Structures are given as C-alpha cells and as structure tokens.
Amino acid sequence: MKHWRALIVLGTAQFLMVLDTSVMNVSISRLVDDFDTDVTAVQAVITLYALVMAAFMIIGGKCGDIFGRRRLFVAGLAVYGTGSALTAAAPTLGVLTLGWSVIEGLGAAMVLPAMAALVAESYRGPDRAVAYGVIGGLAGAGIAVGPLLGGWVTTYLTWRLVFAGEVVVVVALLGCHRMITESRRSGPRPRLDGVGATLSAAGLGLCVLGVLQSSTWGWVQPQNPPFTVLGFAPTLFVVAAGVALLSGFRAWEHRRGTRGEDPLVHLSLLGRPALRSGLLALLSQNLILLGLFFTIPLYLQVVQGFDAFQTGLRLLPVSVTMLLASAVASRVGRVAGPRRVVRAALVCLAAAIVWLLATIDPVIDDAQFAGAMALLGVGMGLLASQLGNVVQSSAGEEERSEVGGLQFTAQNLGSALGTALIGSILIGALAHAFTTQVEQVPRLSEEARRQTSIALESGINFVSTEQVHTAAEQAGLPPYQVRAVTDSYASAQLDGLKAAILATGGITLASLLVTGPLPSGRRGGPAPQTPGAAADPAGREQ
Template sequence: MKDVRRPAGPTPTATGTASLRSLAPVLCVLCVGLFMVWLDTTIVNVALPDIQESLGTGFTGLQWVVNIYTLTFACLMLLAGDLGDVHGHKKVFLIGIAGFTAASALCALAPNIGVLLAGRALQGASGAVIMPISLSLITSLGGTPRVRAAAVGIWSGAGSLGLAGGPLVGGLLVTHSGWASVFWINVPIGILAAFAGHRLIPARHERAARRLDIAGMLLFSAGVGSLTLGLIQVNEWGWTSPAVLALLSLAAVLVAGFAAWELRTRAPVLPLALFRDRGFTLPNLAGLVTFFGLFGVLMFLSVYFQSFAGLTAYETGLRFLPLTAATAVAAPVAGLITGRYGARLPLAGGCAVSAVGLLFLAQVRMGDGYLEYIGPFVLIGFGTTLAVTPGTIAVLSAVMENRAGMGAGAVQTSRQIGGVLGIAVLGTVVVQNFRDRLPGALTAVPADRRARLADTLSSGGRPDLTGLPDQARRAVLEPAGRALADSIQTAMAVAALCNLLAALLVLFAMDRRDGRPASPAKGGIR
C-alpha cells in the first residue's frame, strides 16, 4: 500500500511566505461556499410548516425535505474529495458551486414535493463537492503552518456559523418573504462565488498520479447510503422493523466489502492504514460525537419551540442566536490555539465544553424565558466549534498533501454521519419517552381523535386541534409540551455523556504531537 501519511519534514506549502492577509480573498470565496452548504443543512427546518401548507405534503414528505439532503451529502463526500485530488480542486469546486446554485433555484420554483425533493438531492450532492474541496484548497494556498491553522479556523467558523445561523436566517426570510426565499438566497451568493472563484482561486497543475478507485467509491457510497437511510427511517419504522434491519445489515455487508477491497487495491480511495493512526481516528470520532449532540439540539428544540412554545419561525431563530454568536467567537480562537499548541488539548476541550452545555440544557425548565437558554447555547456553540478546527487540522496533518481531498472528505463524512446518528438515536430517546408520557396529556381530547393526535404529536408533527375549545386546547398543549421538553432533556443528557467520553478518550489516548503544525509529522504508514 502506498504511503498515505505526510512524510517528515516541511511540505512546499508549509514553507511558503503567504500571510493570512494575502490569502484573504481566496479564503473568503471558500468560506462563502462552505457557509452556503452548512446554512442549507438547518435553514429549511423553520420553513417546513409553510412548505407543508404550500405544497400539500404530509409529515413524511417534510422529513424527506431534510433527509434527502443529508443522504446525498453523506454518501458522496469521500468520492468528491478524491475526484478533486485527481481532476483538480479548482475545477471540481466551481462545478459544485454551479450545481448548488442551480439546485437552489429548482427548489425555490418547485410546484410540488417531488420537484422539491429532486432539488434538495442535487443540493446535497453539490454540497458534498464544495465542502471537502474548499478545505483541500486551503492546504494548497501556501503560508506557514500557523497561517494555515488560522485559515482552517476561519473556514471552520464560517461553516459553524452557517449551521448554527440557519434557524435565525430562515426564520427571518420565511416570516417576511415565504418559504421559497430560503432557497432563493443562495442564487445570487452562488453566482458571485462562482465568478470570484474563477478569477481568484489559483489553478494548480499538480494532480495525483493515480487512477480513481471506482469500486471502492461505489462500495463506500452504497454502504454509507444504506446506513444513513436506515438511521433516517428509524423513528418512522422502528429499530426492529424488517426494512430498517435490512438496510443496516446491507450497510454492514457493504462496509465490510469496502474494507476488503481497500486492503487489496493498489490505489485505495480511503487507505485503511490511516485508522491505525490515532491522529486520524480520534479527531474523526470526536467530530462525529460533537455533531451527534449539535444536530439533536437544533432539530428537537426547533420542533418544541414552534409546536408547543408558541414561537414563530423568526422567534425560534432568535432563540438560537447565542449558539450562533458563540461559533463566530470560537472559530479564530480555535485556530490560534491549534496553531500554537497542537490539536489534542483544544479538541478534548471542545468536546468537554459541549458536554457541559448539553448537561446544563438538560436542566433548563423549557417553559422559562429566553435567558435560561443563553448559557447552555453559548457553551454548545463554543465547544462544537472549538472541536471542529483542531479535528480538521489533525486529520489533514495525517495524510499526504496530494490526498488532502480524501482527508477532508473523511472528516466531513464522519461529522455528517454523527448528525444523522444524533437525529436517529436521540430521536428514538425523545420519541419513546414522549410516547410514554402522552397518555396523561390527552385525557381532555375526545376518544375518536385521541389516537390520531397522539400519533401526530409523537412523530413531531404540528397538532391539529381545530374544533376544540380553548380550554381543551390548553389542556393538550401544556402537558404535551412539558412531556416533550422532559423527553428532549433526557436525550440531551445522553448526548452530554457521549461528548464527555470523547473528551476523555482524546485527552488520554491522542499523541501530544498530533495536529501540531509547527513540528514534522511522524513516519509514514504503508
């Protein structure tokens, strides 16, 4: 197997003289592309009720508006990174920007749910190109290791800001311009990014002198796709349903086949020897765990705020503002700390801070005012971003420079799978606890409507209480809201424990030298 670790000694870009200021124009283009991709991961959540009313779809259709984006995104990330390594990062990045822009216009113009889902699938595929390739381009911009660490910190902050700011931006747009505006906003941004990227991003002629591992890519994409689809459908079909078990079993078979193939092929898309390196494996694991908690917070609290707390889409976005602001503050801090001290301490610290934030959130009385959420949201936003930057730098430090696309694809795939797991596993915790608490909340509902209402509530849908007197409506919404809040807090406690365990694992098992840009990497793995 070819050497996939960065060799000892400086790389051409590591000895460059470029400063962060001189890299700013190109870095700005890359950050805009990343911001747009992460924004669309969460911006659509607050638009779902309006989409349901406008397109006349059911709750399952709404789930797929979110899930089809996640599915294509997770499946194609590693493939896109390798395509950039072989065919040129600038060219593949611009194709991704063009595809995302066109897909956004298709979503905005969708006359029915089928067209909207097709557009969202294309958005996810294009986002899977933009994200790892933009990170790969940063590694080729030049500058000292500390300059590149700072650049990765800014890049990570732009992504975290888009992810956390989605509910706020989406709420503002939906309130004033309708649901289609959450997609139209990408069109002018995408056109400007494509034009600026064509003019500013340097076209490097050095490309990986190898063939694409088509078989490995297909096995990986099919395996991740089966896993993601199975996890997405868990809350609708149940963990023991034949369809979910079949999908998860198929995923296991495909991943095993992928591993067997990668061990025998001469040019693997993901060299498995990398997983023997804790500097590669532990940052990927930490990224998975932090996004596990973050996606759960954004998803379930968005449902609670709008369906039971009586907040509008815009008010829901405002409630998440402390989380958004914390990501903006944490990004440059994380880059500076990692550039000076390496990845281990900030990565462990980010997981630990996220754990504390989630634990505090599990203690908040959800009926209380806005101020109760500020502390937990600040900690979760700061902790997640503090972990993202050093994790990214550590993974890129572990691979050869001509495999930067592969490394970027791997770290982003692990985080996306973490988000899907968060919605699936934490969603199961929420739904099961909520269903156990529902009977006592529905005693005021007529018997002929009770079963249907219970099913809607436990699935996270907007309850239909038309025809009920005000007193009966309050008798349902208030106890049901408390039951949902208690269930969400149980899930947050689970996520906090996972983040704490990840922090301890990184702190005690990760090498102090991993992800330390100022020192040469360890010997290569063959």
C-alpha cells in the first residue's frame, strides 16, 4: 500500500482540477444571474481558464526540471488554493476571472506537468500502466461527480461552496506532500528560456482570443469589433498574429538548440510519430468534450429550463459510462493496441453525436437523451484510457517534464478551442437562423424586422425565449408580432445548437486521420519502440 500513497496525492490533484471545469459548465445560468452578465461573458471566463493553462503548461513543465518536480507540484497547489479562495469570495465577474481563470489556471499549469512526470518517474512497467489508468479514472470521476455535485450545490446552496471545499482539499494535499518521492537529478540545472516562454504564451493566447471573439467581431465582415483592419473584422488578423508568433517561437527554439542552449521545449520531440499523434488526439478529445459540455448545458438550462442539479442528473450517464469504459479499456488496450481502441472511441463519439442531434427538440426525450449521453461517455472513456500512457511512453526519463507540458498544453488548448470555437459556431448559427426566420414570417411588420435587425447588429446572446418575449414587448410590438418573434427565436435556438453539435461531429471524424501513427501492437508483447521511449527488460513499452 505504501507504494501507492504518492498516487493518491497525485490523483487527488488531478481529480480536483477536472472537477473545476465541470462545475462551471453546469453553473452557467446561475453565474449569469449572480453577476448580471450574459452567456458570452461566462464563455470567455471558461475559455480563459483553459487558455491560461495551455499557454503556461510548457513553461510549467520546464520549471519542474529547473526547480524540482515535487517542489513545483507543492508550489502549484498553493497557488491553486489561493485562486480557489478568491473565486469562492468573488464579488464581481472580474474577480472571478482573476481567481479562477488566471490564478487557478497558473496553479494548474504548475501542478499538472509535474504530476505527469512524477507518476512516470515513480512507477515502471505494468505499474505505470496501472498508475495512468488510475489517473485517467480519477479524471473521469471528476467529470462524473462535477455536474452532479456542482449542480446540487449550485441549486440548493451556492456554487461558491465548491471552491471553498477545494481550499480544504488543497490544504490536506499540502500536508501529505512528503508521500511523493523524487529522484535526484544529475548534471547542471537547465535555465528558463524567457523569450521562448513569451512567444509561446502570446502566440497561443492570440490564436484562441481570435476564435473566441469571432462571434462578436465577425470573421471577415465586421459585426461589433472594437476596431477594424482595412475595413475587415480583426479576427483573422489576430489569429494570424498568433500564428506568426508561434512560427517565431519555433525558429527561436531551433536557434537555441543549434547553439547548445536550453530551449523551452525540444521541438524535435514532435518528430516522433506516436507522440505527435497522441498529442493531436488529446487536443481533439478535449475540443470535442468541452465543446459539447458548453453546448449541452445551454440546451438543458436555457431551452429546457432545468436548474443546475437537474442538468447534472441528465449529464450523469456520460460520466458513469466514461468511468466504466476507461477502467475496462485500459486492459483491452494491452491486447488490441491503442490505435484500435482510439479509432473505436472516435466511431462511438460520432454515433453518439448523431444520436444527440436527433434529441435536440423543444421537448426533451429523456430516454433518448440519456442513451446518447451514455454512448458519448463510452467513447470518451475509451480515449481517456489510452492517450496519456501513449504520450508518456514516447518519452525517455529525462524528457518527462517536457512531454508532460506538451501533453497538458494539447489538452487545455483543445479545451480552450472547444469552448471558444463551438461557442462561436453556436452564436453565429443562432444569429443566422434568427435572421432567416424573421425574414420568412409574413406576419411581421417592417418596423419589427428593422428593430430585430438593429438588435442583431449590436450582438446576439444565447438567452431564454422569455427574455426575447419581454424585449419584444418592451419594444412596443403588438402581441401577435411578439409571439412571432419569440417563436422565430425558439426555432433559431435549436438550429444554433444543432450546428454547434454537428461541428463537433465533423471534428470527431477528422480526428480519425491522425490515428495512423498510434501504436498498434499488443502491449503485452514486443512492439516497435518509438525513438526515445523507455522499455522494461521484457521489451514492453512503458
């Protein structure tokens, strides 16, 4: 039992950080009410949390090499706990953003790469596979518990209690940190590449910012941007600036490598097919999951009118089956190979998304919805059981922190893009469908169409039909036109939701294209070694 004590501490930290996002997703409506804001603002807060983690994960991994992985893990927990305390007491949305999105995000960027490296360092051979299975299972448990616990606490008490509880857990983990062991590192201590860190963080930040704001700014034709560029919306220019900075980061890292200096990350790692494929699959997994977990709660809370606890109950099937599938598939993967399991997972996800599309109606069919959620959980569980071990097994012992940084960068970049991109598609499709619906209703007067057009030009949000009904009445429209506008918006809501979910289906199918380099042999026997991968004496990939 003593051998596994460290895993309890490390796994609890993983559970805590997964719990966070799932609680926020089911609390969207309450956050909108508590802070007198809109869905788009909450979307930005959720996206920023994932973006901060994505931008600083590589830096966090490097800092683990410089200062020690256990030391960084402990320091990260302290930062994370501080952010949780501030979030619990946040009086405004700005303070919530600082506490949750920024401080907790920075803490997670310190904790997670160190955690991945410490797990890989502490366990070998079959124990390592078991350890990563436990970590994946606890992540699944966070997703399972988050919607239900967060929904219950949000509905009957307050969401703030979840973050206050996190502070207590963090204090307990800090008291147990000596259970984690770390081997002494030989050789000179590496140095942090400040220029590379700045370029990577700024590049990733601008790319996600452009995608996030696309629903407000417009992609090409300006809608409601703070400025224009040559008469065009700034979105593509912001994304292009981010890509340019990332290209500069690549060139800078190559230059440092050729000079024999410590780069922020050895980009040659991405030349390993299995590692590159695993990272892309992780990015896709989180893009799909967070895109759906942003969209589905909006359908349940805004369209169906469910509270946070009722929303959590309806998300429970995906959580339960994800946990079960992850536990079973970790054994199946040793026989069938990660490539087959990952491909089966993507097929399950695609089928679940098709099924889910069929359930998006004005009145929910609980049985059909639960079936789609259960199948979605199976697909996610199959993915979660394989990808972490594939990525870490592609690295040598000295590369654990760097690969951990890349691993969680991919995951959180996927999360940020999932919330930003799918949210942008949702709002864009909603605006287009509402415009089309209004134009096709013969009962509406030209004045009603004009007022609707003015409202759309100032920006559209995903709100309830009751709010649209009230706004139409306040605009002085006669009752029959109020009903027509409200019905048009209700129909547009469903069209927007279906477009967003359909986009996740397209990403799922496209993800099959990156699975070719994943390991295909049995893990229990000899398999081709990825360059840099460690193997136990029996020749099994670790």
